[in-house]
Amino acid sequence: MKTVILGVTGSIAACKAADLASRLTKAGHDVHVVMTTNATGFVTPLTFQTLSRNAVTTGIFDEKESWHPGHIALADRADLLLIAPATANVIAKLANGIADDALTSIALASPAPLLIAPAMNGKMWTHPATRENVARLKSRGAKFLGPAEGLLACGYEGLGRLWDVEDIAREAGRLLEKSSRKKSAAAKAPKKNQGKL
Numbered sequence: 001m002k003t004v005i006l007g008v009t010g011s012i013a014a015c016k017a018a019d020l021a022s023r024l025t026k027a028g029h030d031v032h033v034v035m036t037t038n039a040t041g042f043v044t045p046l047t048f049q050t051l052s053r054n055a056v057t058t059g060i061f062d063e064k065e066s067w068h069p070g071h072i073a074l075a076d077r078a079d080l081l082l083i084a085p086a087t088a089n090v091i092a093k094l095a096n097g098i099a100d101d102a103l104t105s106i107a108l109a110s111p112a113p114l115l116i117a118p119a120m121n122g123k124m125w126t127h128p129a130t131r132e133n134v135a136r137l138k139s140r141g142a143k144f145l146g147p148a149e150g151l152l153a154c155g156y157e158g159l160g161r162l163w164d165v166e167d168i169a170r171e172a173g174r175l176l177e178k179s180s181r182k183k184s185a186a187a188k189a190p191k192k193n194q195g196k197l
Contacts, residue, residue, distance in 0.1 A: 003030045005074055005110070006084035009090045010038025011111035013119035013162035017084055018043060020053045023169040024082075031178070032057070034103045035116070036090065060102045069072045073107035079179060082172050083107075084145075085119030085162045094142075100137055111176050114142040119162040127157070131137045143161050145171055 008017045009111055024031045033048040034057040045056040057074065071099075082102070083090065091104065094116075099105040107114065116137065124130060124145060134144060146163030162168075 001028060002079040003029050003032065003077045003096050004172065004176070005078045005081045005112070006031055006033045006037045006048075006052070007081065007086070007090075007107070008033060008035045008040065008043070009083065009085055009087045009103070010036055011087050011119040011162070012042060014039045016162055018047050018051055020082075020084055020166045021169055022065060023165065024134055024172060028175060029171065029172075030054070032077075034058075034074070034106060036101055036103055038087075044188040057102050060105060065154060071128040072109055075106045075112075076109045077119050078106070078112035080115060080172060080176055081112045082115045082117075082168070084115075084117035084168055086116045087118075088120045088124045088133075089138065090129070091116065091118065091130065092132050095110075095136040113179060114141055115145065115168075115172060115175060117145045117163045117165035117168050118147045118160075120147070120160050122160040124160070141170075143175070147166050 006017065006021055007025065008014050013179070023031055023033055023170060031052040032054050033045075033052050035048070037058070040058055045058055048056045089191060093100070093104045094107055099108040118125065138144065145168055146161070147159050148161040148163050149159050
């Protein structure tokens, strides 16, 4: 069973993330949802808790039963960090190493692959600052899905819609499988100094 941290940020597309959480859980993954404060204005944590069958993290101080900081424990366990939807604000924070909430702190502390599915106003997506932030994250190995083109919540037509949820779930599964193969190959590889005194 692979551990997926699903980051949900403050976009109207947060409602679609509920379907994503459900699909990932049904696929057999251990899904832990981390919501920004703004995301809770669109969907309640209880929705994600029910669909993922795990407690939802909404703040940096949401510590569980252990002395170990909860957000660091999740960062250590993650096989994939998936942020869907990702707002321009969160993308900017990730690009600049800002860790001022649970989600960005986990992102900064986790070595897991990062998959980002943006959703925002089209003008925000095409703004030079956002383009620079996306390029910076891609240069560090982050993968992006979308955004898609269509009618946006703000009433404009253009790029900015969340990528198809089924396709996001499929890409998450592909990245998890790829990561699993790499770990398996590394475990089987002979150690360089094995057998030497």
